[in-house]
Amino acid sequence: MNKTELEAAVDTRRTFAIISHPDAGKTTITEQMLLFGGVVRQAGTVKARKSGSFAKSDWMEIEKKRGISVTSSVMQFDYDGKRINILDTPGHEDFSEDTYRTLMAVDSAIMVIDSAKGIEPQTKKLFQICKMRGIPIFTFMNKLDRDGREPLDLLNELEEVLGIETYPMNWPMGMGKGLKGLYDRYNHRVELYHNEAHGETFLPLDKDGKLDSSNELTKDSIYRDTLEEMELIEEAGNEFDEAKVASGDMTPVFFGSALTNFGVETFLKTYLQYAPKPSAHKTREDEIVQPTDEQFSGFVFKIQANMNPNHRDRIAFVRICSGEFDRGMDVFLQRTGKKMRLNNSTQFMADTRETVETAVAGDIVGLYDTGNFQIGDTIYAGKHAVQFEKLPQFTPELFMRVTAKNVMKQKSFHKGIEQLVQEGAVQLYTSYSTGDYILGAVGQLQFEVFKFRMLNEYNSEVVMEPLGNKTARWIDPEQLDEKMSSSRNLLVKDRAGAPLFLFENAFAERWFADKYPDVKLTAKL
Numbered sequence: 177m178n179k180t181e182l183e184a185a186v187d188t189r190r191t192f193a194i195i196s197h198p199d200a201g202k203t204t205i206t207e208q209m210l211l212f213g214g215v216v217r218q219a220g221t222v223k224a225r226k227s228g229s230f231a232k233s234d235w236m237e238i239e240k241k242r243g244i245s246v247t248s249s250v251m252q253f254d255y256d257g258k259r260i261n262i263l264d265t266p267g268h269e270d271f272s273e274d275t276y277r278t279l280m281a282v283d284s285a286i287m288v289i290d291s292a293k294g295i296e297p298q299t300k301k302l303f304q305i306c307k308m309r310g311i312p313i314f315t316f317m318n319k320l321d322r323d324g325r326e327p328l329d330l331l332n333e334l335e336e337v338l339g340i341e342t343y344p345m346n347w348p349m350g351m352g353k354g355l356k357g358l359y360d361r362y363n364h365r366v367e368l369y370h371n372e373a374h375g376e377t378f379l380p381l382d383k384d385g386k387l388d389s390s391n392e393l394t395k396d397s398i399y400r401d402t403l404e405e406m407e408l409i410e411e412a413g414n415e416f417d418e419a420k421v422a423s424g425d426m427t428p429v430f431f432g433s434a435l436t437n438f439g440v441e442t443f444l445k446t447y448l449q450y451a452p453k454p455s456a457h458k459t460r461e462d463e464i465v466q467p468t469d470e471q472f473s474g475f476v477f478k479i480q481a482n483m484n485p486n487h488r489d490r491i492a493f494v495r496i497c498s499g500e501f502d503r504g505m506d507v508f509l510q511r512t513g514k515k516m517r518l519n520n521s522t523q524f525m526a527d528t529r530e531t532v533e534t535a536v537a538g539d540i541v542g543l544y545d546t547g548n549f550q551i552g553d554t555i556y557a558g559k560h561a562v563q564f565e566k567l568p569q570f571t572p573e574l575f576m577r578v579t580a581k582n583v584m585k586q587k588s589f590h591k592g593i594e595q596l597v598q599e600g601a602v603q604l605y606t607s608y609s610t611g612d613y614i615l616g617a618v619g620q621l622q623f624e625v626f627k628f629r630m631l632n633e634y635n636s637e638v639v640m641e642p643l644g645n646k647t648a649r650w651i652d653p654e655q656l657d658e659k660m661s662s663s664r665n666l667l668v669k670d671r672a673g674a675p676l677f678l679f680e681n682a683f684a685e686r687w688f689a690d691k692y693p694d695v696k697l698t699a700k701l
């Protein structure tokens with residue numbers, strides 16, 4: 177690829193994640209998008225796969241035929257002249273630090289909210305990471321085919337709880353059984369509600385934002401209510417500000433129903449008009465790496481261990497930051513300076529063989545790994561060494577005390593912990609008073625993977641004692657007095673030796689703040 181071809185290819189890339197609380201409809205909306213992209217032909221395939229009701233062999237057959245895997249961590253497809261990479265952010269019991277780190281590898285995010293429930297805890301957590309990165313966030317208020325909360329109430333909640341300005345791109349005309357359609361102020365039309373089989377119908381609005389008076393709908397009270405609400409929003413709502421959308425300070429809000437495929441395509445099309453192209457990345461030397469720079473570079477944001485004991489290999493997920501990736505190319509691993517040939521690479525969801533061979537900035541490639549990579553590693557080709565900024569560490573919420581089952585096997589126990597912690601699988605703390613090892617994670621899965629890998633890769637059986645949910649707060653070492661620690665606020669140090677308390681609950685934290693009003697405690701991300 178020459179420079180012009182590279183620029184053209186990068187220009188088409190849109191890389192994003194869908195963030196949501198479990199059950200808000202992420203799988204359903206993803207599936208609709210894959211349908212538009214022609215990647216799956218039948219609604220229900222992803223869902224069926226998720227619930228296990230889809231015969232495995234059929235599924236594998238589809239994967240083989242299409243060369244895709246809809247359940248993998250990255251889904252790639254072409255739509256409307258764009259090449260889209262959707263990165264999965266697992267929820268439920270699969271929630272882990274990897275989920276957070278995945279957000280380091282995207283250029284924007286779609287936030288799916290169940291309109292009957294509003295903002296739920298996991299959405300909030302993921303939102304905060306996106307906000308910290310200053311990436312654009314687009315909101316899809318889902319399940320309009322069911323009775324939900326008042327749209328204005330939902331917008332208020334977004335503004336108040338998340339601290340982001342909102343701009344409704346469309347407005348529901350009724351909901352649940354009374355759902356008539358969407359008043360689409362952005363495209364200046366009404367999108368009538370039908371179920372999937374009938375397809376959608378668009379009615380144009382006149383210059384005053386009204387439907388032709390001959391239309392039956394104009395006699396419906398829902399139509400009049402909608403016009404009133406629109407008027408209110410025009411007057412009292414925010415003005416659309418593209419710069420604020422780009423900086424993540426304003427979220428365009430779309431209403432719809434993923435299940436009945438209502439408003440989803442309109443959403444996707446409009447979203448793609450604003451979704452950013454692959455962004456530039458900063459190195460630790462404060463250099464800016466542009467996606468269209470010809471020298472290949474990327475960073476590892478996730479390592480997925482193979483849970484099958486017969487296959488020790490893992491997959492390192494690399495976000496390409498610049499240039500072109502070619503299978504078989506030589507790259508340097510910045511941390512060790514080691515040169516390696518990337519033969520064993522895989523690009524997910526590519527629907528033709530050729531695209532597996534090359535990828536460009538914005539794309540994600542999976543590299544089969546036998547232990548070379550760590551999370552946050554930079555790889556690059558060419559002479560100019562690059563090292564991207566450190567990935568942030570996330571404050572764990574779940575904790576476990578861990579010991580080796582067999583005291584005679586301390587060596588492999590320590591080696592395993594050292595390596596897995598370095599790799600970013602879990603976080604490690606040591607108790608001030610006893611020197612015990614305490615593991616921290618954001619999701620239970622991290623502990624399970626840890627235990628499994630300790631046994632299978634390091635031959636070390638571990639005993640884990642759950643300490644439950646805790647709030648981690650760092651304290652300035654100057655202010656620390658070991659007597660401040662109690663059974664409700666365990667004093668530990670992190671890997672860098674910095675002291676922190678693990679508070680049992682909010683009550684314990686308040687009690688501490690009352691007792692030591694001058695002590696400043698800080699939360700990390």
Ligand code: G4P
Binds near residue numbers: 197199201
């Ligand atoms: P997730 O990936 O965010 O966890 O959510 P998922 O898409 O699996 O959707 C969760 C549930 O919500 C599913 O129901 C799904 O059918 C339903 N759902 C998704 N979008 C809509 C929508 O727009 N309207 C309505 N009414 N429901 C929606 P389920 O009961 O778990 O599965 P199923 O038994 O219905 O298949």
